[in-house]
Amino acid sequence: xxxxxxxxxxxxxxxxxxxxxxxxxxxxxxxxxLEDILNRRTPATMAxxxxxxxxxxxxxxxxxxxxxxxxxxxxxxxxxGWRMNDENPRALALGTMGFVWDYSADQLNSLFKDDKFSPDxxxxxxxxxxxxxxxxxxxPGWIKGxxxxxxxxxxxxxxxxxxxxxxxxxxxxxxxxxxVNTLRSDNQSVNSxxxxxxxxxxxxxxIGFRLKADGxxxxxxxxxxxxxxxxxxxxxxxxxxxxxxxxxxxxxxxKVLDYCAGGGGKSLALAADMKNxxxxxxxxIDKRRLAPLYQRAMRAGADLIDVRNPPATSxxxxxxxxxxxxxxxxxxxxxxxxxxxxxxxxxxxxxxxxRNIEQSKILREAHQYLRPGGLLFYVTCSMLAEENEAQxxxxxxxxxxxxxxxxxxxWEDRFGTEGPxxxxxxxxxxxxxxxxxxxxxxxxxxxxxxxA
Numbered sequence: 297x298x299x300x301x302x303x304x305x306x307x308x309x310x311x312x313x314x315x316x317x318x319x320x321x322x323x324x325x326x327x328x329x330l331e332d333i334l335n336r337r338t339p340a341t342m343a344x345x346x347x348x349x350x351x352x353x354x355x356x357x358x359x360x361x362x363x364x365x366x367x368x369x370x371x372x373x374x375x376x377g378w379r380m381n382d383e384n385p386r387a388l389a390l391g392t393m394g395f396v397w398d399y400s401a402d403q404l405n406s407l408f409k410d411d412k413f414s415p416d417x418x419x420x421x422x423x424x425x426x427x428x429x430x431x432x433x434x435x436p437g438w439i440k441g442x443x444x445x446x447x448x449x450x451x452x453x454x455x456x457x458x459x460x461x462x463x464x465x466x467x468x469x470x471x472x473x474x475x476v477n478t479l480r481s482d483n484q485s486v487n488s489x490x491x492x493x494x495x496x497x498x499x500x501x502x503i504g505f506r507l508k509a510d511g512x513x514x515x516x517x518x519x520x521x522x523x524x525x526x527x528x529x530x531x532x533x534x535x536x537x538x539x540x541x542x543x544x545x546x547x548x549x550x551k552v553l554d555y556c557a558g559g560g561g562k563s564l565a566l567a568a569d570m571k572n573x574x575x576x577x578x579x580x581i582d583k584r585r586l587a588p589l590y591q592r593a594m595r596a597g598a599d600l601i602d603v604r605n606p607p608a609t610s611x612x613x614x615x616x617x618x619x620x621x622x623x624x625x626x627x628x629x630x631x632x633x634x635x636x637x638x639x640x641x642x643x644x645x646x647x648x649x650x651r652n653i654e655q656s657k658i659l660r661e662a663h664q665y666l667r668p669g670g671l672l673f674y675v676t677c678s679m680l681a682e683e684n685e686a687q688x689x690x691x692x693x694x695x696x697x698x699x700x701x702x703x704x705x706x707w708e709d710r711f712g713t714e715g716p717x718x719x720x721x722x723x724x725x726x727x728x729x730x731x732x733x734x735x736x737x738x739x740x741x742x743x744x745x746x747x748a
Contacts, residue, residue: 316355320407320414323389325351325358326365327415330385333370333638340366340638360515368392370637371467374442379430380422386415387422394426397512401426442467446645447680454681454721458731462679462719465730466737469509470634472516473535473735476503478568479597481529489524493517499734500711501538505530528595533561536631536728536735540624540675541565543706543740548573550619553611555579555662560589560601562624567598577618579604579611611665616748618665620673625655625687627678631737634730652682659691663698663745672698672743677736684739685725697747700724703740 317325325347332343344366348359369376369388376391377383393399399407401423408414418426432440438448441463452459474495476486486505487495498504507516524530541562546552546569554563557578566576576598580586583605593601604610628648633640655676663672674691676683692698703726707718716733718726718740725741 317358317413318407318411319361320411322358322361323365323393323404323407324413324415325354325362326369326392327385327389329362329366330369330388333366334383334385334641337642339642340370340636357513357515361513364513364515365389365392365397367637368396368469370641371469371634372396372442373637373641374439375432375435378432378435378439380425390415390418390422390426437463440464442640444640444643447640447643450680450682454679455719458719462729462731466630466633467637468634468730469511470534470730470736471509472507472519473498473533473538474505474507474519475501475531475533475538475565476505477528477531477564477596478503479572480527481524486524486530489529490519490522493519498535498538500715501535501542504533504535504538506535526595528597531561531564531592531596533565534736536677536733536738537561538565539711539728539733539735540738540740541569542710543703543742544569544620544622544671544673545706545710546570546574546576546620550574551577551614551617553577553579553614553618553621553662553665554624555621555665556581556624556626556658557589557603558585558624560586560592560603562622563589563601564592564596564598566622567593567596567600570600572598572600575600575602577602577604577611577614579606579608581606581608608661614665616665616667618667618670620671621662621666622673622675623658623662624675624677625658625683627651627655627676627683628680629677630679631677631729631739634736648680648682652687655683655687656690659687660694663691663695666745668745668748670745671701672745674739674741674743676739678739679727679729679737681721684727684741685721688725688741688743692743697745698743699746701742701744703742706742 329343329347332338333340344363369392376388380387380391401418405418408417438445441460443451443463455462476483495505495507498506519525546566548571557563557580560578563576563578589603628643629639702724704720718728719732720726728735728738
C-alpha cells in the first residue's frame with residue numbers, strides 16, 4: 297500500500313549553489329531565523345549561525361542581509377508588533393521591510409510573486425497595515441521605545457523626561473568602532489591604511505575611528521581580515537569602552553587588576569596607556585572567557601598583561617598591592633542593546649536580581665586587592681540605576697574606608713568641556729549612552745581607598 301506524504305507549504309530554501317538568494321528568499325530566511333529566536337529562545341548569533349550551517353549555499357551577502365533584517369526586527373519588536381497587530385516572526389519581518397526598509401506592500405508582493413523561496417503573498421490585513429503607516433502616537437512609552445514593559449518604569453526612573461529619547465537611541469544600528477593600539481601603530485598610519493573604508497575619527501576618544509552603519513542591505517566590512525588588524529595595530533572596541541579605559545588614566549609603572557576581564561578588551565587598552573610598563577593582571581571567574589586574551593595580548597604586543605585563571609586564590613599575592621582595580625561587572629547589558637537586540641527580550645526581573653547579587657559580591661571581593669590610596673573603578677554596560685548607582689552607594693555604606701570621587705571632573709580633565717557629555721544623575725558618577733555620547737551604554741564610577 298502506497299502512502300502520500302503532505303507537501304510542505306513552502307519549498308526548502310535550496311537554490312543552486314552558483315547563485316545567491318533573491319530578496320524574497322532572504323526575507324523568508326529571516327522569518328525562519330526569527331522563529332528560532334522567538335519560539336525557542338535561541339540567541340540571535342547562534343540562530344543565524346545555525347541557519348547558515350544548514351544552508352551552505354548561502355553566500356556572505358545572503359547571510360549579511362538576513363542578519364540585518366533579523367536584528368532590525370528585534371530592535372523594534374514591540375513597536376513593529378503594535379503596527380502589525382501581531383508579533384509573530386512573519387509580521388515582524390514584513391513590518392521591518394515596510395517600516396524600516398521602506399518597501400511598499402506592492403513592492404513586496406512583486407518580490408514574492410516570482411520567487412518560489414519567498415514568503416506567501418501578503419494578506420489583505422498585512423497590505424492595509426503596511427500601506428496605512430499606523431502611527432505610534434497612542435502607544436504607551438514602552439512600545440514607542442521598544443523596551444520590555446516590566447523594565448520601562450526603571451527607564452523612566454533613571455532618565456525622566458529623556459527616557460523615550462534614550463530608548464529610541466538604543467534601536468538604531470550601531471557603528472563599528474576601532475581603537476588604535478599605540479603599542480603598534482598611530483592615528484596617522486591607521487587612517488592611511490583604512491582610508492578606503494571611509495573611516496572617521498570618533499567624537500570623543502582621541503585614539504578611535506568609526507565606520508558608520510548604513511541602512512537596508514549595507515554591511516560593515518570585515519576589518520579583522522586587514523593587515524593592520526592582523527599585526528596588532530588596531531582593536532575593535534566601542535568608543536564607550538575606549539572612554540571608560542581612558543578615564544582610568546592608567547600610567548606607566550602602575551599595578552592594575554582587571555577583575556572581570558572577560559576577553560580582555562579593557563586590559564589591552566590599559567596596557568597601551570601604560571606603554572607596556574608596569575603590570576595588568578587580568579582575571580575572570582570563567583576561564584573560557586579569558587582564553588582569547590593570550591593570543592590577543594601577543595598580537596597587540598601587550599607584554600605586561602599577566603593572565604590569572606580562576607579560582608580567586610590565584611590572586612592571593614596581590615592583596616593590598618594594587619594601585620587600581622577595575623570591576624567591569626557582569627550586568628543585564630542594556631547599554632549593548634543596539635548590538636544585541638535579542639538580549640533585551642530575554643532579560644527578566646529574576647535575571648536582574650541575580651545580577652544585583654553578583655555585582656554586590658564582586659565589589660565585596662575585589663576591593664581587598666587595593667593598597668591604601670588606590671582607586672576602585674566600577675563599570676557596567678548597563679543603563680539601569682539598580683545595577684549602577686545603587687551598587688556604588690550600597691558599597692560605600694558598607695565600607696567606610698572608601699570615598700566616591702567625581703567622575704564628572706575626571707571626564708572634563710580628560711576630554712574637556714566642549715564635546716558630548718555623559719548622563720549624570722548625582723553629579724559624581726557618569727553614564728554614557730547612545731543618545732548622550734553616541735556610544736554604547738556604559739556606567740563609570742571611581743572610589744578611593746582612604747583607609748587600610
